Amino acid sequence: MFELTVNGIKHQVNVIPEMPLLWVLRDELGITSPKYGCGIAQCGACTVQINGAAVRSCQARMADVAGKAITTIEAVGNGKLHPVQEAWIEHQVPQCGYCQTGQIIQAISLLKAIPKPTDEDIDQVMSGNLCRCGTYERIRVAIHTAAAKMGGK
DSSP, rough: OOOETTEEEEEEOOOOOBBBHHHHHHHHOOOOOOSSOOOSSOOOOTEEEEEEEEETTSSSSSHTTSEEEEOOHHHHTTSSOHEEEEEHHHTOOOOSTTTTHHHHHHHHHHHHHHHSHHHHHHHHHHHTTTOOOOOOHHHHHHHHHHHHTOOOO
């Protein structure tokens, strides 16, 4: 039995220690915003925050995340849109939308670490989040806009 806090709510789950957090979120808790993309932490569709850091949930074992605070897209704005989400809408970033929750979670973590990111910073940090629709330029512009909204640029 493991305890974890997801979006501020404590949960107890009875799963094997090796079970990936992605499957605990989706199958045990019914939180389907983190998507299964590749299963090997290369695409970023499953990105969540663990204790505030962006992590690929497909490779985070339950034994390693027990007792930690997990945040999914549902809780990033505390009941309202986060500035990154506002910028995503403003710049019409999503097309198919499959990768967007992971992209947004990664962008929020980036802006927490680097409040005034350069294009190079954005490209480096976001390179692990793949977008099959190719909206990378809009993602970059939206991150700059969000940084400005958050007092960065």
